[in-house]
Amino acid sequence: MDRDQPSLTDYQPVLLANVGVEGSHTRAVYEARGGYATLRRVLRECSPKQVMEAVRSSGLRGRGGAGFPTGLKWSFLPADHPGPVYLCVNADESEPGTFCNRVLMEHDPHQVLEGTILSSFATRASTAYIYLRYEYPLSLRRLQQAIDECYEAGYLGRNILGSDFSLDIYIHRGAAAYICGEETGLIESLEGRRAWPRIKPPFPAVEGLFRKPTVVNNVETLACVRHILERGLEWFRSLGTPPDPANPQDAGSLGPKLYCVSGHVRRPGCYEGPLGIPCRRVIDEWGGGVWKGRKVKAVVPGGLSTGLLTADELDVPMDFKGPVQVGCLGLGTAGVIVMDETCSMIDFLYNSCRFFAHESCGQCTPCREGTSWALRIVERIKAGDGRLRDLDLLLEIADGMGIIPGTTICGLADGAAWPIKNAIRKFRLEFEDFIRRTNPQGYLATHPVPALSGRAMPRLEITWPPSGTSDGNPVTAATGSPSPWRKTIPLE
Amino acid sequence: MAEQDSEQPIAPETEEAIRWLFGRYPTRRALVLPALHLIQERLGGVPAAAVRHLARILELPAPEIQDTLSFYGFFKQDGRIGRYRIWVCRSLSCAICGGEDLLGYLTEKLGIQPGQTTPDGLFTLEHAECLGACDFAPAVLVNEELYPKMDREKLDRLLAELAAPAHPATAGATNNA
Ligand SMILES: Cc1cc2nc3c(=O)[nH]c(=O)nc-3n(C[C@H](O)[C@H](O)[C@H](O)COP(=O)(O)O)c2cc1C
Ligand code: SF4
Ligand code: FES
Numbered sequence: 001m002d003r004d005q006p007s008l009t010d011y012q013p014v015l016l017a018n019v020g021v022e023g024s025h026t027r028a029v030y031e032a033r034g035g036y037a038t039l040r041r042v043l044r045e046c047s048p049k050q051v052m053e054a055v056r057s058s059g060l061r062g063r064g065g066a067g068f069p070t071g072l073k074w075s076f077l078p079a080d081h082p083g084p085v086y087l088c089v090n091a092d093e094s095e096p097g098t099f100c101n102r103v104l105m106e107h108d109p110h111q112v113l114e115g116t117i118l119s120s121f122a123t124r125a126s127t128a129y130i131y132l133r134y135e136y137p138l139s140l141r142r143l144q145q146a147i148d149e150c151y152e153a154g155y156l157g158r159n160i161l162g163s164d165f166s167l168d169i170y171i172h173r174g175a176a177a178y179i180c181g182e183e184t185g186l187i188e189s190l191e192g193r194r195a196w197p198r199i200k201p202p203f204p205a206v207e208g209l210f211r212k213p214t215v216v217n218n219v220e221t222l223a224c225v226r227h228i229l230e231r232g233l234e235w236f237r238s239l240g241t242p243p244d245p246a247n248p249q250d251a252g253s254l255g256p257k258l259y260c261v262s263g264h265v266r267r268p269g270c271y272e273g274p275l276g277i278p279c280r281r282v283i284d285e286w287g288g289g290v291w292k293g294r295k296v297k298a299v300v301p302g303g304l305s306t307g308l309l310t311a312d313e314l315d316v317p318m319d320f321k322g323p324v325q326v327g328c329l330g331l332g333t334a335g336v337i338v339m340d341e342t343c344s345m346i347d348f349l350y351n352s353c354r355f356f357a358h359e360s361c362g363q364c365t366p367c368r369e370g371t372s373w374a375l376r377i378v379e380r381i382k383a384g385d386g387r388l389r390d391l392d393l394l395l396e397i398a399d400g401m402g403i404i405p406g407t408t409i410c411g412l413a414d415g416a417a418w419p420i421k422n423a424i425r426k427f428r429l430e431f432e433d434f435i436r437r438t439n440p441q442g443y444l445a446t447h448p449v450p451a452l453s454g455r456a457m458p459r460l461e462i463t464w465p466p467s468g469t470s471d472g473n474p475v476t477a478a479t480g481s482p483s484p485w486r487k488t489i490p491l492e
Numbered sequence: 493m494a495e496q497d498s499e500q501p502i503a504p505e506t507e508e509a510i511r512w513l514f515g516r517y518p519t520r521r522a523l524v525l526p527a528l529h530l531i532q533e534r535l536g537g538v539p540a541a542a543v544r545h546l547a548r549i550l551e552l553p554a555p556e557i558q559d560t561l562s563f564y565g566f567f568k569q570d571g572r573i574g575r576y577r578i579w580v581c582r583s584l585s586c587a588i589c590g591g592e593d594l595l596g597y598l599t600e601k602l603g604i605q606p607g608q609t610t611p612d613g614l615f616t617l618e619h620a621e622c623l624g625a626c627d628f629a630p631a632v633l634v635n636e637e638l639y640p641k642m643d644r645e646k647l648d649r650l651l652a653e654l655a656a657p658a659h660p661a662t663a664g665a666t667n668n669a
């Protein structure tokens with residue numbers, strides 16, 4: 001965990017060091033602040049093998065969600081392949097609650113490029129494609145300008161800085177589909193097809209883009225590569241949660257990490273610290289605590305897919321193991337979303353199910369049907385036609401879909417399942433109470449029912465805990481906020 | 493059919509822009525997404541005739557392009573996208589900070605549902621999933637510009653500004669084919 005609980009404000013940011021500096025997105029400012037010195041030195045002094053070895057020994061794990069050791073992934077590239085080898089920069093960042101890649105690309109695109117060039121050198125890639133989500137137009141402008149500046153300076157193109165290493169970087173714009181962030185969905189999309197994730201193996205390192213060996217890495221992972229080569233292994237390994245000496249399988253959670261905080265906090269934003277900061281400190285010290293003087297009800301620890309922490313679970317360290325210890329899917333992207341006490345877990349689950357039903361690519365039946373039926377059931381519960389039995393039905397759907405139960409091609413289904421499992425298992429009383437109150441006649445029914453409520457779903461929503469009277473009388477809107485998210489529906 | 497196939501809805505400049513990208517990829521198929529973007533920017537959508545024209549440019553079967561296109565709800569085939577495509581985020585961080593309300597407000601104010609365009613061709617309304625701007629919730633993206641921390645009043649002002657003929661963005665609007 002945080003070894004001696006240093007103050008978060010004492011930490012000297014590395015990934016965000018240039019953010020906030022005037023003109024930080026330009027090459028002139030980046031170079032004035034030490035940028036590209038590492039590239040020059042590495043091209044002069046190191047072999048690709050040495051760079052790969054440095055990244056491997058650093059213990060760097062991917063920041064895109066899965067936490068796979070980067071050096072290990074690179075080592076799967078066939079050593080004697082005639083090429084070309086491709087590097088794909090995963091800049092599709094679409095996990096709800098996550099925006100740290102955007103901050104890097106908008107404010108410090110050269111840092112991302114330097115990491116990409118160094119990583120291409122290590123993996124012997126001759127072309128790198130930045131798969132950039134459509135919704136990041138400012139990132140597009142800044143990255144393209146930065147790439148142009150790199151060609152001018154000789155950091156890209158043929159024989160970079162007089163070495164025999166050549167590299168081109170192109171930006172490839174996405175088209176508003178979450179599944180393009182899954183690494184093989186990304187590859188299919190880049191090849192001009194629907195973004196249907198591939199069955200693995202073969203893994204991209206062996207057969208990826210255009211059937212050639214391919215490395216896919218997240219923007220932040222590549223930015224870390226630059227700092228590992230600049231500051232050294234000792235620095236990198238001094239940050240974060242060290243591997244458990246009793247468990248040789250444990251790779252630890254080392255290095256700096258960007259944390260995103262959003263939702264019901266006073267200071268939403270992107271902050272940097274070592275891996276392993278307790279979630280509570282992220283919310284209180286960086287996020288400024290819950291807004292409007294309210295209390296935390298539930299927290300998404302690392303992007304919507306990772307599930308939910310309850311108010312009692314906030315002391316888990318935000319490292320690759322922490323959220324798993326309390327039943328979440330993982331650290332994910334460290335995109336923390338805070339929900340205050342007025343937030344209904346039925347609304348949360350509806351929002352989550354809607355997202356995944358919309359984004360499932362439709363290849364695997366458990367995911368396509370599971371996400372869509374889960375949404376319809378939650379929709380019916382929300383409309384006041386829920387039965388207690390629906391909760392077990394939802395859990396059955398959720399427990400049966402994903403890579404973990406072994407029924408789907410990619411991890412989107414696991415990400416869809418986790419919010420369902422966590423919401424219902426951790427907040428079951430709220431769901432049961434909602435169903436009893438909104439469907440007093442039918443909450444115990446077990447006979448088959450139409451998937452959708454006969455009634456149109458009300459746009460208004462319920463607050464929890466009920467602030468009305470205990471005899472089940474209508475709850476009234478307590479906040480006066482115009483948002484339907486926190487209004488109440490009149491009960492029949 | 494033969495008659496349709498001689499249609500050239502993709503302007504020569506657009507075709508030039510597509511061909512200019514050929515060198516970036518080892519296959520023609522990889523051009524599909526970049527080309528669809530270029531076409532939609534110019535035509536406000538990708539009509540079926542443009543798909544057939546693109547198929548000839550890329551030397552691919554038209555149904556394969558159509559297959560890819562249909563996967564991404566982003567590309568429109570029925571009608572033109574308005575001058576301003578308004579994406580309102582409805583994912584969690586925005587929804588709990590008022591985003592859901594904004595989407596409802598806009599459907600009423602503009603009199604259209606998400607996916608539709610106002611009769612004057614000015615606005616297309618879309619719901620978006622997380623725009624990656626949760627620190628600015630509720631977030632709204634209009635064409636290539638992000639509008640942070642929106643509320644009803646700010647939306648009213650923004651729409652009025654965009655609708656005004658003098659607005660600078662109007663000159664470079666996306667559907668000036
Ligand atoms: C449904 C789904 C969506 C994903 N979206 C992203 C994404 O937007 N950005 C990202 O870097 N990784 C995403 N990933 C993870 C990638 O598949 C892959 O693990 C990652 O890009 C590898 O890079 P890293 O090792 O540097 O983290 C996603 C995975 C899944 C299953
Ligand atoms: S798990 Fe879902 S998103 Fe992933 S490949 Fe299967 S259907 Fe597509
Ligand atoms: S949830 Fe709206 S921008 Fe992320």
